[in-house]
Amino acid sequence: MSAILxxxxxxxxxxxxxxxxxxLAWRRLLNDRVGxxxxxxxxxxxxxxxxxxxxxxxxxWSKEVGVSYANPVFMAGAENLxxxxxxxxxxxxxxxxxxxxxxxPLAPRYKEWDERAAKIxxxxxxxxxxLAFGGDKWGxxxxxxxxxxxxxxxxxxxxxxxxxxxxxTILGALAGYWGGKVNDFLEWFYNIFTxxxxxxxxxxxxxVFKKGLDTIIFxxxxxxxxxxxxxxxxxxxxxxxxxxxxxxxxxxxxxMSRMFVHILPNASHVILVQLSQHVVGFIKAEVxxxxxxxxxxxxxxxxxxxxxxxxxxxxxxKWWQLxxxxxxMAVLVTAFSLxxxxxxxxxxxxxx
Amino acid sequence: MTAYVLRRLxxxxxxxxxxxxxxxxxxxxxxxxxxxxxxxxxxNPEQIANIRKQLGVDEPFWFQLWVFVKQVFTFDxxxxxxxxxxxxxxxLTRVGPTLxxxxxxxxxxxxxxxxxxxxxxxxxxxxxxxxxxxxxxTAMSISFLVYIIFFxxxxxxxxxxxxxxxxxxxxxxxxVTYAPLPIMLAIFVGLAPQLRLYRSFFLEEVNQDYVRTAxxxxxxxxxxxxxxxxxxxxxxxxxxIGIYLPSVFVGSFLLEVFFSIPGxxxxxxxxxxxxxxxxxxxxxxxxxxxxMIINLLVDVMYKFVDPRVSFK
Numbered sequence: 001m002s003a004i005l006x007x008x009x010x011x012x013x014x015x016x017x018x019x020x021x022x023x024l025a026w027r028r029l030l031n032d033r034v035g036x037x038x039x040x041x042x043x044x045x046x047x048x049x050x051x052x053x054x055x056x057x058x059x060x061w062s063k064e065v066g067v068s069y070a071n072p073v074f075m076a077g078a079e080n081l082x083x084x085x086x087x088x089x090x091x092x093x094x095x096x097x098x099x100x101x102x103x104x105p106l107a108p109r110y111k112e113w114d115e116r117a118a119k120i121x122x123x124x125x126x127x128x129x130x131l132a133f134g135g136d137k138w139g140x141x142x143x144x145x146x147x148x149x150x151x152x153x154x155x156x157x158x159x160x161x162x163x164x165x166x167x168x169t170i171l172g173a174l175a176g177y178w179g180g181k182v183n184d185f186l187e188w189f190y191n192i193f194t195x196x197x198x199x200x201x202x203x204x205x206x207x208v209f210k211k212g213l214d215t216i217i218f219x220x221x222x223x224x225x226x227x228x229x230x231x232x233x234x235x236x237x238x239x240x241x242x243x244x245x246x247x248x249x250x251x252x253x254x255x256m257s258r259m260f261v262h263i264l265p266n267a268s269h270v271i272l273v274q275l276s277q278h279v280v281g282f283i284k285a286e287v288x289x290x291x292x293x294x295x296x297x298x299x300x301x302x303x304x305x306x307x308x309x310x311x312x313x314x315x316x317x318k319w320w321q322l323x324x325x326x327x328x329m330a331v332l333v334t335a336f337s338l339x340x341x342x343x344x345x346x347x348x349x350x351x352x
Numbered sequence: 353m354t355a356y357v358l359r360r361l362x363x364x365x366x367x368x369x370x371x372x373x374x375x376x377x378x379x380x381x382x383x384x385x386x387x388x389x390x391x392x393x394x395x396n397p398e399q400i401a402n403i404r405k406q407l408g409v410d411e412p413f414w415f416q417l418w419v420f421v422k423q424v425f426t427f428d429x430x431x432x433x434x435x436x437x438x439x440x441x442x443x444l445t446r447v448g449p450t451l452x453x454x455x456x457x458x459x460x461x462x463x464x465x466x467x468x469x470x471x472x473x474x475x476x477x478x479x480x481x482x483x484x485x486x487x488x489x490t491a492m493s494i495s496f497l498v499y500i501i502f503f504x505x506x507x508x509x510x511x512x513x514x515x516x517x518x519x520x521x522x523x524x525x526x527x528v529t530y531a532p533l534p535i536m537l538a539i540f541v542g543l544a545p546q547l548r549l550y551r552s553f554f555l556e557e558v559n560q561d562y563v564r565t566a567x568x569x570x571x572x573x574x575x576x577x578x579x580x581x582x583x584x585x586x587x588x589x590x591x592x593i594g595i596y597l598p599s600v601f602v603g604s605f606l607l608e609v610f611f612s613i614p615g616x617x618x619x620x621x622x623x624x625x626x627x628x629x630x631x632x633x634x635x636x637x638x639x640x641x642x643x644m645i646i647n648l649l650v651d652v653m654y655k656f657v658d659p660r661v662s663f664k
Contacts, residue, residue: 192370195640195647197599200620204375204636207624208383287495288606292621307497314505326498333493 021269021347028346035342041335048147049154058147061301062140067127069318070135072142080129081316134320136309145301146324152290152302153329156217157283163221164282165275168228169264175229176236177259186229193226202285206294216295220282228274235267269347276340280333287329303329353655356663357648364644371640376420379629380413420633429634434626439634442619449519450603450615452526457538458600462593465543469550470577476555485551488544499541500610507533517611534607549592553585560584586657594650598643602635 019027029035052058071078101107133143175186193201205219239245240263248262289295290304298305303325310322404410408419423429429439475481508516514533520526557563558581566576605617612618616635623631654661 188366188370191367192374195367195371195643196636197602197639197643199599199605200602200636200639203620203624204378204632207627207629207632208378284495288497291497292609294624303495304497307495307501311501314501315509322498322501326495330490330494330498334490337489337493 021265025269025346029342032342032346034338035346038335038338038342041331042339045150045154045332045335046158049151052147052151053155058144061144061148064139065128065141066131066135066139067129068135068137068139069313069316070127070129070131070139072134072320073130076130133324134318136321137313142321142324145306145321146303146328149301149303149306149325150328150332152213152296152300153283153286153304154332156213156220156286156295156302157279160217160220160224160282160286161275161278163217164224164278165228165271167221168225168274169232169271171225172229172232173236173259173264176233177240177255177263179237179240183233186233190226190229193223198223202289203294206289211294211297213296213300216286216289220285224278224282228271228278231270231274232267235270236263239263239266272347273340273344276336276343280336280340283329283333283336353652353663357652360648360651364648367644368641371637372421372424375633375636376417379633380409380416380420383627383629423634424637429630432623432628432631434623434628439630442631443616443634443638446614446616446619447601448523448615449526449613450601450608450617452523453531453534453538453607453613453615454600454603456527456531456535457542457604458593458596460535461539461542461546462589464539465546465550466582466589468543468547469554470582472547472551473554473558473581474573474577476551476558485548488548491541491544492548496541496606500537500606503533503537503540504610517613519611519613530611530613534604534611534613538604538607546592550585550589553588554581557581557584583657587654590650590653590657594646597646597650598639601639601642 029039048057067080069080071080127139131139131141131143133141133146136142136145171186171189175183196204201223202219205223206215209215209219236259245258245262248258253262286295286302287304287307290302291308293308295304296302306321306325310319310325313319313321401410408416411419427440431438432442435442472481472484504516507513515530518530520530554577558577562584563576563580566580567573571580601616602620603613603615603617605615605621607613608615608618609621620632620635622628623635655663
């Protein structure tokens with residue numbers, strides 16, 4: 001058996017399939033240790049976001065499970081003045097009831113109501129003194145809030161980046177491929193958008209649209225396409241004159257086919273790197289917009305709204321919400337930036 | 353050169369027209385009926401009609417566009433919808449505090465970034481270089497918000513070195529008392545990305561032929577970097593400053609919000625929250641104009657940095 005095998009292997013195959021750009025890029029990425037770690041972290045964050053969206057984890061983030069500003073478990077002994085203040089206010093300072101039964105018109109019915117109230121079973125939940133990573137003002141678990149917050153922040157970052165890339169790619173392809181009047185018109189459009197400072201453009205858009213998750217995605221995408229447009233346009237100008245495109249024209253490929261079947265794959269590495277870079281930028285932007293109150297609505301939690309709460313908490317020494325939101329964002333953004341760098345190296349077609 | 357500048361100014365007209373159209377479209381079309389915003393929740397149709405007439409929203413759209421164009425060129429945007437203050441006065445009084453913060457930031461940050469970038473480029477490839485780059489990448493990934501919240505708490509509240517927030521009438525008092533903490537913060541946060549960028553500019557130049565020639569004729573590495581590389585790297589650095597310059601006037605709006613500095617950035621945020629359209633419209637149009645002019649100035653400045661550049 002083994003003899004046959006070795007014999008078979010000794011015959012060289014007539015031709016060997018050479019690996020494509022994506023296979024090569026994938027191999028290079030796997031060889032890049034930093035890139036692999038970054039990829040694992042990014043995938044972990046995205047799975048966390050999906051799990052949270054599906055309701056598998058952090059479903060009860062809005063439940064007030066702990067006392068106000070519950071301590072994290074690792075500092076369980078620390079004094080929590082805020083929680084004590086709330087307890088004292090509720091139960092400690094109640095004055096003795098004054099007997100008003102002769103003037104109170106509702107007095108005869110109190111007994112009946114008390115009986116009815118007694119029939120309803122009330123379970124008293126005991127709020128815990130400590131939570132995994134501490135609690136916020138209302139005693140919600142900060143760890144669960146961070147997970148739930150990642151849902152909004154990553155979702156906004158990803159969708160806005162995909163949308164911006166789509167707009168930038170299509171406009172860039174049109175301008176670069178057709179040139180002439182189309183190019184002039186789109187360049188004019190580009191000049192308008194870039195002559196307004198970016199942050200001002202975002203705020204101007206934010207001023208006229210209603211607040212909400214879809215709005216913030218739309219705003220980020222509609223103001224953030226310019227850089228991608230410029231790069232894709234340059235790629236299309238470069239490739240449009242290449243021989244393979246001429247050859248495609250000679251065999252009768254339509255304009256659409258040449259633009260999106262022939263040239264697009266050759267520009268895709270630029271687009272992918274831009275996409276990755278924009279996700280990072282948009283996650284940061286979402287956090288700032290939500291902080292300013294221009295982002296997500298109040299009934300949702302995002303890293304930005306958490307940081308907004310954290311500002312006042314720090315003064316009374318409750319640092320955990322700031323740390324949790326800030327650190328999880330920093331880890332994700334670092335991983336995404338490193339992944340972008342690795343992608344750029346891996347996808348560079350000049351490297352082999 | 354005059355011909356070049358004139359031609360560039362001529363080319364600005366369509367872009368400016370586009371900016372005006374975009375802003376008009378956003379605020380007069382998408383923005384909805386301003387009368388509803390102004391009249392508030394308790395309003396009757398009569399009141400709304402009155403306000404509409406006052407603002408001229410019941411006129412046909414081309415007439416409104418004409419009014420807007422006139423406003424842009426006469427520098428008269430009327431009064432703020434929420435405070436009734438004249439818009440031109442708002443802009444003029446708010447720009448001072450913003451520049452008090454942003455001009456020192458721009459100058460100090462650029463000098464430090466160029467200096468550090470040269471030093472890092474000098475030891476390129478070494479452990480120091482790699483460590484600094486990793487520190488920069490990590491520092492960049494932390495949100496600006498976290499830095500502000502933390503340092504305002506640390507220096508303002510815990511250590512009490514600087515006032516937590518505030519602003520006064522006197523310029524020197526502002527610069528000495530209130531501005532240092534925001535300025536330090538902005539520099540601290542802005543340094544990492546700039547250092548990384550400028551380092552890459554220097555490294556790009558280091559691989560050029562003229563550097564090899566300079567080394568071959570026996571120049572010490574320091575002289576190569578400071579005399580030859582620095583001058584050539586100034587071109588991309590200048591471009592970068594040119595891109596950054598217009599946003600100096602918006603200021604770091606986050607810093608202004610946190611430290612309650614009465615600057616343009618905070619004014620814009622307030623205007624956005626109050627749907628105060630005239631203020632936002634004015635700021636956007638004028639900053640777009642300013643950006644175009646700054647771009648032109650930067651292009652002209654290339655000539656002085658790089659004698660090879662000729663105006664065509």
